[in-house]
Amino acid sequence: MKTPDIAIIGAGPVGMALALALHGGPHTVTLIDARGRGASRKDPRVLALAHGTRLTLERLGVWGHLPTTPIRHIHISQQDGFGRTQLNESDYALDGLGHVVRAGDLAAALDDAITAASIPVIDHSEADVDPELHGRVQLRRTDATDTLDCQLVVCAEGGMRADDPAIRVRDYGQHAVICMATPAVAHGNTAYERFTPNGPVALLPCGTDFAVVHTAAPEQAEAWLALDDTAYLAELQQAFGHRVKLIGVSPRERFPLQLRVRHTPVANRQVWLGNAAQTLHPVAGQGLNLALRDVWALARRLNAATDPGDAQVLSAYLRDRRLDRASTVGFTDTLVRLFSNDLPPLRGLRGLGLLALDLAPPLRHFVAKRMMFGARAWP
Ligand SMILES: Cc1cc2nc3c(=O)[nH]c(=O)nc-3n(C[C@H](O)[C@H](O)[C@H](O)COP(=O)(O)OP(=O)(O)OC[C@H]3O[C@@H](n4cnc5c(N)ncnc54)[C@H](O)[C@@H]3O)c2cc1C
Known part of the structure; x- marks a missing residue:
């Protein structure tokens, strides 16, 4: 087995998107997945993708192959309370405030692009990162084990152990x-x-x-x-x-x-991405959108580096993403906790908030742009 410069553990949407973003760059890449090739094609979820994500998927060459439904209006309200707000695409000169795709269709489009780009995929192989030897990945198949010594290991395996002390969990x-x-x-x-x-x-x-x-x-x-x-x-x-x-x-x-956040998603020759870096409540549809902004920023740093596992390269990536990551996690978490209860004073405050958003276009545009592009869109 040929050792790649970069091993990506997890051929879910995030791992596949990173492999495509690195394709054509200076480093060799291999995807590793515990399941059979293309298992994500069966993902039953439906995802709301922000306009910024559409731009990323266009650059990766997969947008044109996706069946999508544009969102032209968003209506937000609360049960048993006053206040509502509406966002309209006509306010933003865009074709859609966002787009809805089936997660299985997105996985299929990414997987087809991986095949077309001849990016190697090792499937049916469970990968573990060696905590002592930085850059080393152990692979376990039913019939064999293997070792890869890479310059960088990207963990996009979609999960985090709740008892890991590096993880913040809110149930x-x-x-x-x-x-x-x-x-x-x-x-x-x-x-x-x-x-x-x-x-x-x-x-x-x-x-x-x-x-x-x-x-x-x-x-x-x-x-x-x-x-x-x-x-x-x-x-x-x-x-x-x-x-x-x-x-x-x-x-x-x-x-x-649950909310699960890995406080520092980089370590020695290792980066965590997607649900392995932060798993969010789907209330604002931000999980994959945030992950693809991370993917794009990481690929830019790695493609410009001689050694993709260099500590300075990984620190620069961390700095690039700190604001957007912290504010997207905070925004989603606040929304869930503020809106998932029946306390009468909070119901009144929520109603006032929705009314204020509806009556104050600058506030509304601020929230809308934030959801479409992430924290960098803030003025
Ligand atoms: C109900 C719901 C609705 C959602 N709606 C939205 C939405 O509207 N918009 C949005 O942006 N986000 C949404 N999300 C979030 C989105 O689904 C996730 O951000 C996204 O699926 C994360 O993808 P991933 O590639 O990180 O992980 P996964 O899709 O979990 O992929 C991980 C891959 O790693 C593999 N793997 C695991 N362990 C190993 C191992 N040890 N070795 C090798 N391979 C391994 C797995 O087999 C899998 O293929 C929603 C989530 C939920 C639950």
């Missing part, structure tokens, strides 16, 4: 139930975010349907999974109110939600 006590829902009338490319005492519920336009992300306490989420479609549809409609009439839902899956 929101929520699970996300996801499914597709059919609207009674055309959705008009409007995305809805509604805050309920159980947690946020989002409807994202996806083709002619809505993709649903419905959060609640784990026991409640379990109960929704056990309901038949008609009974669950009634629960969803009740949470959403009658602004949107829904007439059908698909089978449901659920995901536990």
